[in-house]
Amino acid sequence: MNQAKIYDIAGAAGVSLATVSRVLNHPEKVKESTRKRVLKIIKEMGYKPNANARGLASRRSTTVAIVIPQISRASVAEMIAGIDDSAKKFGYTIRLFTNNDPNLASEVWSEVIASSVDGILLMNDEITKETIEHIRNTPVPVVFVNQISPTEEFGSVGIDYEKCAYDITKEMISRGNKDIMFISTEHKYTVNELKEKGYRRAMEEAGLDANIVRSSGDLSINEPQFTEIIEEGIPEVVLVVRDSMAISFMNIAMNKGYKVPDDLQVIGFQNTRYAVLSNPKLTCVETPIYEIGNKAMAHLTELMKNEDEKQPANLQVDYQVIWRGSTK
Amino acid sequence: MNQAKIYDIAGAAGVSLATVSRVLNHPEKVKESTRKRVLKIIKEMGYKPNANARGLASRRSTTVAIVIPQISRASVAEMIAGIDDSAKKFGYTIRLFTNNDPNLASEVWSEVIASSVDGILLMNDEITKETIEHIRNTPVPVVFVNQISPTEEFGSVGIDYEKCAYDITKEMISRGNKDIMFISTEHKYTVNELKEKGYRRAMEEAGLDANIVRSSGDLSINEPQFTEIIEEGIPEVVLVVRDSMAISFMNIAMNKGYKVPDDLQVIGFQNTRYAVLSNPKLTCVETPIYEIGNKAMAHLTELMKNEDEKQPANLQVDYQVIWRGSTK
DNA sequence: CTGAAAGCGCTTACAG
DNA sequence: CTGAAAGCGCTTACAG
Numbered sequence: 001m002n003q004a005k006i007y008d009i010a011g012a013a014g015v016s017l018a019t020v021s022r023v024l025n026h027p028e029k030v031k032e033s034t035r036k037r038v039l040k041i042i043k044e045m046g047y048k049p050n051a052n053a054r055g056l057a058s059r060r061s062t063t064v065a066i067v068i069p070q071i072s073r074a075s076v077a078e079m080i081a082g083i084d085d086s087a088k089k090f091g092y093t094i095r096l097f098t099n100n101d102p103n104l105a106s107e108v109w110s111e112v113i114a115s116s117v118d119g120i121l122l123m124n125d126e127i128t129k130e131t132i133e134h135i136r137n138t139p140v141p142v143v144f145v146n147q148i149s150p151t152e153e154f155g156s157v158g159i160d161y162e163k164c165a166y167d168i169t170k171e172m173i174s175r176g177n178k179d180i181m182f183i184s185t186e187h188k189y190t191v192n193e194l195k196e197k198g199y200r201r202a203m204e205e206a207g208l209d210a211n212i213v214r215s216s217g218d219l220s221i222n223e224p225q226f227t228e229i230i231e232e233g234i235p236e237v238v239l240v241v242r243d244s245m246a247i248s249f250m251n252i253a254m255n256k257g258y259k260v261p262d263d264l265q266v267i268g269f270q271n272t273r274y275a276v277l278s279n280p281k282l283t284c285v286e287t288p289i290y291e292i293g294n295k296a297m298a299h300l301t302e303l304m305k306n307e308d309e310k311q312p313a314n315l316q317v318d319y320q321v322i323w324r325g326s327t328k
Numbered sequence: 329m330n331q332a333k334i335y336d337i338a339g340a341a342g343v344s345l346a347t348v349s350r351v352l353n354h355p356e357k358v359k360e361s362t363r364k365r366v367l368k369i370i371k372e373m374g375y376k377p378n379a380n381a382r383g384l385a386s387r388r389s390t391t392v393a394i395v396i397p398q399i400s401r402a403s404v405a406e407m408i409a410g411i412d413d414s415a416k417k418f419g420y421t422i423r424l425f426t427n428n429d430p431n432l433a434s435e436v437w438s439e440v441i442a443s444s445v446d447g448i449l450l451m452n453d454e455i456t457k458e459t460i461e462h463i464r465n466t467p468v469p470v471v472f473v474n475q476i477s478p479t480e481e482f483g484s485v486g487i488d489y490e491k492c493a494y495d496i497t498k499e500m501i502s503r504g505n506k507d508i509m510f511i512s513t514e515h516k517y518t519v520n521e522l523k524e525k526g527y528r529r530a531m532e533e534a535g536l537d538a539n540i541v542r543s544s545g546d547l548s549i550n551e552p553q554f555t556e557i558i559e560e561g562i563p564e565v566v567l568v569v570r571d572s573m574a575i576s577f578m579n580i581a582m583n584k585g586y587k588v589p590d591d592l593q594v595i596g597f598q599n600t601r602y603a604v605l606s607n608p609k610l611t612c613v614e615t616p617i618y619e620i621g622n623k624a625m626a627h628l629t630e631l632m633k634n635e636d637e638k639q640p641a642n643l644q645v646d647y648q649v650i651w652r653g654s655t656k
Numbered sequence: 657c658t659g660a661a662a663g664c665g666c667t668t669a670c671a672g
Numbered sequence: 673c674t675g676a677a678a679g680c681g682c683t684t685a686c687a688g
Contacts, residue, residue: 003441003467006682016659021683031657048442052383053681056664061380066424076405084426093443096394096422098412113331114376115421139331219604244605251607274605276547277572279579334666344675349667359673381665384680658688667680672673 004045013041024049025058051093055116064300065117067097067108069125075272075289076123079145082293083121090301092118103130113138119300121145121293125189141303141312145296146289147190148314155303155312157296161191164285164319165198165239168267171321172237173206175328177265181211181235183245192241195269199239211235219248226252234264237327243268247278250326266326280325291317332373341369352377353386379421383444392628393445395425395436397453403600403617404451407473410621411449418629420446431458441466447628449473453517469631469640473624474617475518476642483631483640485624489519492613492647493526493567496595499649500565501534503656505593509539509563511573520569523597527567539563547576554580562592565655571596575606578654594654608653620645 010017015034022030023038030038041047055061066083068076080094087094095115099108112120120142124131127150135142135154142154149156172180182199184192196212203210213229215222226249234253240246246268250260258264260280268275271284295315302310338345343362350358351366358366369375383389394411396404408422415422423443427436440448448470452459455478463470463482470482477484500508510527512520524540531538541557543550554577562581568574574596581592588594588608596603599612623643630638 017682018659018661018684019657022658025683029657034657046438048438050384050681051443052380052389053664054683055380056378056384056666057681057683059664059683063423076408077403080404080424081426084424088426093439094424095391096408096412096424098409098416110374110376111421115379244601247605251605254607273572274602277575277579277602278605279582279607345666346668346675346677347673350674353667357673362673378665381680382667384682385665385667387667387680660687662683662685664681664683668678670675670677672675 003050004047006047006049009038009041009045009047012045013038059116060118061116062091063093063095063115063117064119064121064297064304065095065097065112065115066121066123067099067112068123069099075270078289079123079293082290082295083145083297084293086294086297086301090297092297092301099124103128109134109138113140119143119304121296121300123147125191127190141300143296143300143303143312146287146292148316149312152314153312155296155299155314157292157299157315157317158191159287159292159319160316161194162198162201164287165195165269166202167198168239168285168321169199169202170206172239172265172267173202173208177236178208179211179235180208180237180239181213183213183215183238183240183249185241186214186216195239195241215245217242217245219244222248223252227256230256230258234258237265237267239267239269241269243270243272243274243282243284246282246326247274250278250282261326261328265328271322275322275324278326283324283327284322286320286322288317288319331378332375334375334377337366337369337373337375340373341366387444388446389444390419391421391423391443391445392447392449392625392632393423393425393440393443394449394451395427395440396451397427403598406617407451407621410618410623411473411625412621414622414625414629418625420625420629427452431456437462437466441468447471447632449624449628451475453519455518469628471624471628471631471640474615474620476644477640480642481640483624483627483642485620485627485643485645487615487620487647488644489522490526490529492615493523493597494530495526496567496613496649497527497530498534500567500593500595501530501536505564506536507539507563508536508565508567509541511541511543511566511568511577513569514542514544523567523569543573545570545573547572550576551580555584558584558586562586565593565595567595567597569597571598571600571602571610571612574610574654575602578606578610588654589656593656599650603650603652606654611652611655612650614648614650616645616647 006017006020009020020038023035027035097112119140122142123145144156146158148158184196200210215225230253246266250266253264268282268284271286275282275284334345334348337348348366351363425440447468450470451473472484474486476486512524528538543553558581574594578588578594586592596610596612599614603610603612
């Protein structure tokens with residue numbers, strides 16, 4: 001007993017294929033009595049339209065692509081959860097592509113396009129000129145996730161990282177701290193550059209010296225570097241672009257005998273689940289990853305619906321600071 | 329300038345559509361000179377076959393589904409990375425479905441089937457009878473990921489959790505410890521049941537009393553419970569089914585003044601990235617999530633290739649213990 | 657409101 | 673080794 005075809009439904013309901021199709025796609029065009037009869041049979045026979053045939057005939061696939069960088073981050077899972085909940089609501093299904101080239105190597109991209117998705121969610125850490133060129137030639141809407149689009153042409157959902165770094169720095173200054181260090185990644189991710197900019201602005205406005213350290217994301221490289229820094233003397237406060245790095249720094253300082261938060265206050269920038277497992281727990285700027293994914297998918301839906309009426313927007317999601325034991 | 333069709337390639341190369349199609353799908357059937365000419369044009373015009381048309385015509389989609397539980401776990405990201413690398417190698421593309429019903433609610437499942445994937449990777453934590461029934465009626469191969477299949481009919485890739493819990497317990501006993509506690513989840517996940525079984529066996533064999541605690545996975549519920557346990561006195565060793573719970577337990581004990589590993593040794597069961605961020609770092613049984621995903625996809629590929637020749641297998645991946653500062 | 661028919665872009669026996 | 677033709681399972685103008 002194979003999967004029922006639209007033809008079987010039509011036969012069983014005593015209507016044409018066209019009518020069955022309409023019941024599914026334009027129910028308002030079908031008389032209520034026929035519609036009900038057809039729907040009943042569809043349910044009875046457990047009919048599910050073949051996605052390929054549907055996509056081929058309609059040139060829409062009710063499918064979107066998520067393109068994520070290969071590097072597996074813990075936050076990806078939560079982001080996907082947010083996207084998926086939204087996708088379910090709007091009746092879309094997800095195709096997953098990973099991409100290890102910041103330039104969005106055309107190979108990956110053409111695979112994405114050949115899969116005839118109706119829209120694309122792009123999660124790249126960086127947006128290069130090549131990437132933008134690829135996107136310009138893409139026949140379906142693209143939305144950047146956790147990233148503010150560098151141009152007005154494309155939609156995006158993210159956080160105002162410049163502002164949140166500025167705000168938290170200013171807050172720590174207003175609490176009487178002067179010696180505030182900022183630890184970023186060696187690799188210049190757009191997102192981290194923005195945080196750094198915000199930090200600098202706050203420090204400059206207060207007439208304080210910026211103190212910026214760049215580090216590898218890799219713990220085995222971090223640790224010797226952090227050890228060295230700490231041995232030269234610790235700052236009052238350290239802001240760290242990643243929670244994992246923040247916790248690593250904090251642990252090393254504590255092992256050297258410093259007290260957190262009395263001698264050193266530590267603040268992270270993601271509020272991942274790591275944050276509540278450190279001891280003391282880590283104060284964080286909370287970046288609501290789930291919500292970003294959720295909104296991105298919702299925005300993409302709008303853009304897919306009516307490509308002309310709806311303009312791509314650069315949406316921002318609110319952040320908040322979660323104060324925990326690593327700060328006074 | 330739209331995406332080139334197979335028709336355009338045929339025209340430009342001076343052959344029929346059939347030949348272009350053969351070049352792509354059965355290159356050995358095409359004379360070398362024609363094949364080269366066609367391939368050149370395909371490349372020049374950046375032709376990518378439409379996935380829907382291909383899937384419809386061939387009844388194969390070179391697409392597999394990953395079905396994951398809705399609850400977003402950090403490990404999902406790494407598992408997906410493993411699957412994706414393997415999928416790329418074999419030319420498959422991924423569709424992602426989330427599923428919040430342990431019984432594999434038929435709604436999700438029929439969506440998966442309607443998407444006409446060639447195979448399915450199932451990552452459910454539990455396998456109920458209903459789930460098995462659904463899978464039996466599925467027209468394509470299914471492989472369980474990070475789970476040993478309860479029946480021989482389906483493929484699976486996982487770890488021998490019973491044995492690894494047994495081994496680590498036995499090891500700790502042989503080091504002279506007698507008071508070994510096991511912390512599991514309240515909810516009886518198959519995987520955790522197996523660990524518990526292994527722990528029990530090792531304790532029984534040594535004539536020691538098992539001491540099993542069940543806890544919610546939720547930290548805010550864990551903490552008061554762990555606090556209470558610790559106030560009544562700590563064991564020499566605690567084995568915990570999840571890293572996050574292990575670290576939480578360890579932190580509470582240390583805050584009560586106990587020394588790790590001198591007063592208390594702690595062992596986790598996943599070796600997630602949490603493990604190296606605790607202080608001291610957590611000794612773990614390493615479950616190679618990436619490799620599990622990778623092997624699962626490779627096995628699925630075999631099953632999809634020749635459904636009759638290749639039998640589904642229950643594959644096991646090696647684990648190892650990573651000794652760190654939380655044990656002596 | 658409904659049906660007959662064309663067509664979406666491919667693949668694959670079937671001939672030759 | 674290659675081409676003409678049927679067909680995959682749908683959708684959607686076009687008539688009526």
